[in-house]
Amino acid sequence: MTQTSAAFRRDTQSLDGSISLSEIISALSYALDLTEGAVHGHALRSCLLGMRIAQEAKLPSEQTSSLYFALLLKDIGCSRSVGRMSKMHGAEDRPAKAGLESEDWTRAHKPSLSTLKLLWSNVLPETGYLGRAARFVRSGVTHHQNISALSSLRDDRGAAILSKLGMDQIAADAVRSVKERWDGSGHPDSLKGEQIPLLARICSVAQHLDFTSATDGMQSAIDTLEQRSGTWFDPELVRMTRSLHRRGTLWNNCSPDNAEQDTRQAVLDLDSGRRHQLExxxxxxxxxxxxxxxxxxxxxxxxxxxxxxxxxxxxxxxxxxxxxxxxxxxxxxxxxxxxxxxxxxxxxxxxxxxxxxxxxxxxxxxxxxxxxxxxxxxxxxxxxxxxxxxxxxxxxxxxxxxxxxxxxxxxxxxxxxxxxxxxxxxxxxxxxxxxxxxxxxxxxxxxxxxxxxxxxxxxxxxxxxxxxxxxxxxxxxxxxxxxxxxxxxxxxxxxxxxx
Incomplete structure (x- = not known):
């Protein structure tokens, strides 16, 4: 008998009714990291960071489960938006997207030199200088419109998929609003301050912390978070995050250097409903x-x-x-x-x-x-x-x-x-x-x-x-x-x- 039909049959016989939602979603979140071009395990680390901030904020228990899955699935709508980005910019989608994600577009007239270099290197990489320059300028002129369209596409789709998975509206709203900014400069609805769902604000902080710490270190992530307090991020959540950082309780199992199984196990341990088996x-x-x-x-x-x-x-x-x-x-x-x-x-x-x-x-x-x-x-x-x-x-x-x-x-x-x-x-x-x-x-x-x-x-x-x-x-x-x-x-x- 061949390997597939015999060696694993016992596992398959126990598949239905022997696995929880958190076990499946935490594993499949690695696929979403591929779409984002994130460092391996991004969704898991974001989940740990966000749940610790939520605990510090004394988030009501009825909302913690929604936040848990929103953090793991916040990027589930990204696959369509990166494809559109590739078409609009003629760019290799994931590096270009990473540059746009990290740039503070509340100061769109002053993008960082590193972001400009990254976008230039990825716009129409196989095209001559004049063709790349023309696309680069055109992308800059239409940037705000493009980002707005991409955000709406991504966030609406992400929320729809969460609903298909049976998640509640609180989780879907968090995913839909994760790109909103405290000062109203975000997408897709330009919500401002406490108009932005609290779970979305937590997801936004957690996402920033992991993206930035993976490339520039944990202290840089905290420094940038503080710099953008009141523009990108909820100042009260920034204060709580800084406090967790100073007490040394924020980053446990949240480094890309941590063993993958330890990070995932820490995420699974947070799920109070883990014993609920799927049909x-x-x-x-x-x-x-x-x-x-x-x-x-x-x-x-x-x-x-x-x-x-x-x-x-x-x-x-x-x-x-x-x-x-x-x-x-x-x-x-x-x-x-x-x-x-x-x-x-x-x-x-x-x-x-x-x-x-x-x-x-x-x-x-x-x-x-x-x-x-x-x-x-x-x-x-x-x-x-x-x-x-x-x-x-x-x-x-x-x-x-x-x-x-x-x-x-x-x-x-x-x-x-x-x-x-x-x-x-x-x-x-x-x-x-x-x-x-x-x-x-x-x-x-x-x-x-x-x-x-x-x-x-x-x-x-x-x-x-x-x-x-x-x-x-x-x-x-x-x-x-x-x-x-x-x-x-x-x-x-x-x-x-x-x-």
Whole structure:
């Protein structure tokens, strides 16, 4: 029996009803750090910092749970905004975003030299001097308008996803207002002072502390916080934070040098509701919500993960897998591309040939997916399946060049579903391929790269869908993101890469 179908089965059998919301969210928060370009563990450290400030502020107990999850999920709307930033500025999204986040735009006429240098180096990096200069000036002129649009997009989406996860309105409002500033210069609603929800004010302070301390040190984070007291930050929260810092109780387990497991354990210990176990439908909602985060990163990925999940679930059912195994396949398919949150939009949306370094980044995303998911013990089998969605039976896939004996039936199902979705949908460099041609291309990979029985099950599923709807020529599954396989007869080098 193969490794995926046997070695981790005991974990999967205990998945439903044996895991808490904090265990899942604290692990998946690492994926949000990828989107932000933050130092590894940013969400966890922000959570510790924010909860300590809340304790100092004597936050009512009925609000602490809302704050806890707002701190872990405050960046959940970021994937769409970084994609828009890349399009607006022609920049590598995460470094540029980091520069904008750290700059005090209450003094927009006096941006720091370091921020100007960072933005210049990332604006249209492959373009000549005149082209970069023109985009740089244009970005500066439209900066306020751009930031306002990005903030609204990010914060509204973040709040909507929290609602989908079943969080209360207090948590959703905190995420939506995390970019508001005490003096009214923030976004998306230019709220001022105590108009800003208290939980959002705490999140804002905690986020600043971790971002700044990770790059410039803890004392610099406190100094900058004090400098922006009354402009960015609530002066009373700044006073409380300074007091915690002086007493030596603010930074425990909040250094990037601290062991990852210690930081996460400290976060889990804060959750008074940790013993509340999730129902299967709640786990599904979490997987669906994070699939939405992944797909929002690029307009070429709209509904891709959901499309792969639908196809994979249909294949699993057609092949006679049990309900639990089919559901496992569906969840793995929903989260298979979560590692792509660490891939820049300048790569994902590129129409021309990728460089060798860009390909290295693409090839790593399944490994990152696996590393994120295996942080959750009951997700370990799911992590393997999701991390193998680009492997091929003949060893030509990536990242580990596994061969048929190493690949479970569940991994083979997700691989077939991903290729099917990828061919069916638009890419930066070509339109989606019609159904007949998609099936023809895939059939040429049987049985060398793709599993024959999985492909036959896909054909039966698609045939059934085609019979149920009159006569469309293209079956829209989702908006895929991966890269097609070699030897398919296409000219674009990016299009010829193995899925």
């Amino acid at each position: 299967p439908n709640q786990i599904d909602r979490i997987c669906e919500a994070f699939a939405d985060v992944v797909d929002a990163k690029s307009h070429f990925t709209y509904s891709h993960s959901q499309g792969v999940a639908d196809a994979a679930f249909g294949i699993a059912q057609a092949m006679g897998l049990s309900r639990d195994r089919a559901q496992l396949v569906r969840r793995a398919a929903l989260l298979h591309d979560i590692g792509k949150l660490g891939v820049a939009n300048t790569i994902l949306d590129k129409k021309s040939q990728l460089s060798p370094e860009e390909w290295k980044t693409v090839y790593e995303h399944p490994r990152i997916t696996r590393r994120i998911l295996e942080r959750i013990a009951p997700f370990r089998e799911m992590a393997v399946i999701a991390g193998e969605h680009h492997e091929k039976l003949d060893g030509s896939g990536y990242p580990d060049h596994l061969k048929a004996p190493d690949l479970s039936i569940e991994s083979r199902i997700v691989a077939v579903a991903d290729v099917y979705a990828a061919l069916s949908e638009d890419r930066p460099y070509r339109a989606g391929i019609e159904l007949d041609e998609t099936m023809s291309i895939m059939s040429k990979l049987i049985p060398r790269q793709l599993d024959e029985s999985c492909f036959e099950a896909l054909v039966s599923v698609v045939s059934g869908q085609q019979e149920a709807i009159s006569a469309p020529t293209v079956l829209i599954v989702g908006s895929p993101m991966g890269y097609p396989f070699k030897n398919a007869g296409f000219k674009n080098t990016a299009f010829e890469s193995a899925l």
